[in-house]
Amino acid sequence: MTQKCRLCQHPMDFFDSARNRDYYRCPQCDSIQLDHEQLLNPMDEKKRYDTHNNDIMDKGYQSFVSPITNYILNHFDKDDQGLDFGAGPGPVISKLLMDQSYSISQYDPFFHPDNELLNKSYDYIIACEVIEHFNHPKSSFNAIKKSTKTNGQWIFMTYLYDDSIDFQKWHYKNDETHVIFYSKKTLEYIKNIYQFKSLIINNRLIIFSN
Structure with missing residues (x-):
């Protein structure tokens, strides 16, 4: 069965198999995506997130973000x-x-599921190690775009894929909830399709200006 890209709807090509999971690559936007039939159901996905040890007081975690x-x-x-x-x-x-008196709200479909927050507009939206979890990236990006003010920014962190990486050995694919991977070409596609003014890539830090 043909796999359609969940970001741009283009038919995808088989890319690789690893750890009993199949991945496809989109020739249009260059994203790599897990076979849609192998996505975790919401209950199993939340169980996986519950195992994450994201202690907000941990200095190493604070340094990471x-x-x-x-x-x-x-x-x-x-x-x-x-x-x-x-x-x-x-x-x-x-x-x-x-702690620095900034005004920021939290949205998360599992842990902070207040959908009303997505009906508001923001000067900046952050997503730290989040976009690789998007089961439905098109709808997620649409929601973020709609909530970003004119002259506002999206600020993301994720690891980008490029062809110098040995996918079989790449640690980033091993998390079962990491279901889509982006390249610089993918980010350029997102910039163009959502009509952003600019894109900055600084290692793991990615910034779209609206």
């Missing part, structure tokens, strides 16, 4: 409205920003 935290502190004011999209059970970035 610091590219986003430092960017917000250096580019936005305390009066700007932010949204932590996919905040998870331990929203460390929100805590660090709120």
